[in-house]
Amino acid sequence: MTRLCVFCGSKAGARPAYVEAARAVGRALAARRVGLVYGGASVGVMGELADAVLAERGEAIGIIPHGVFDREVAHRGLTELHVVTSMHARKAMMADKSDAFLALPGGLGTFDELFEALTWKQIGLHQKPIGLLDVDGYFGDLMAMVRRSEREGFLDAAPIAVVDPSIDVVLDALLPNG
Numbered sequence: 001m002t003r004l005c006v007f008c009g010s011k012a013g014a015r016p017a018y019v020e021a022a023r024a025v026g027r028a029l030a031a032r033r034v035g036l037v038y039g040g041a042s043v044g045v046m047g048e049l050a051d052a053v054l055a056e057r058g059e060a061i062g063i064i065p066h067g068v069f070d071r072e073v074a075h076r077g078l079t080e081l082h083v084v085t086s087m088h089a090r091k092a093m094m095a096d097k098s099d100a101f102l103a104l105p106g107g108l109g110t111f112d113e114l115f116e117a118l119t120w121k122q123i124g125l126h127q128k129p130i131g132l133l134d135v136d137g138y139f140g141d142l143m144a145m146v147r148r149s150e151r152e153g154f155l156d157a158a159p160i161a162v163v164d165p166s167i168d169v170v171l172d173a174l175l176p177n178g
Contacts, residue, residue: 009106026052040064
């Protein structure tokens with residue numbers, strides 16, 4: 001089975017569009033028979049995403065560090081839940097279990113996971129596609145920073161396959177066979 005790793009927030013965020021997008025991504029993954037790999041929480045954008053996948057009888061694999069197991073309220077109804085020792089172990093397992101990466105709106109943890117996947121791709125540790133679902137322009141400032149890094153000579157080209165507000169456009173780019 002093809003699996004998509006989704007990085008996203010353990011909070012719902014300030015706009016209803018963030019939760020709505022997470023639910024729509026979850027439904028789309030289940031409809032495409034693509035498994036979800038994510039941070040394992042039952043709350044926020046993460047929880048809504050997983051609940052949407054599970055409601056459509058899709059596969060949802062959560063990976064959560066022991067230290068945030070209780071704080072993020074680990075999702076107990078997943079297909080698989082892995083409790084790991086650290087954030088690094090979480091990111092490594094997420095990468096191992098997935099075929100592509102997608103970022104939805106989130107905070108520092110989402111950015112950390114996204115940038116690690118981008119860095120690993122840039123230095124050749126994987127060749128998996130990476131995309132951003134640009135819900136209500138959420139990633140506009142981040143992309144401006146990335147483009148500046150390119151202009152200033154710190155980055156040859158960002159290893160991001162797609163940045164788009166359309167779920168279908170993003171999923172088609174990341175999972176052409178999924």
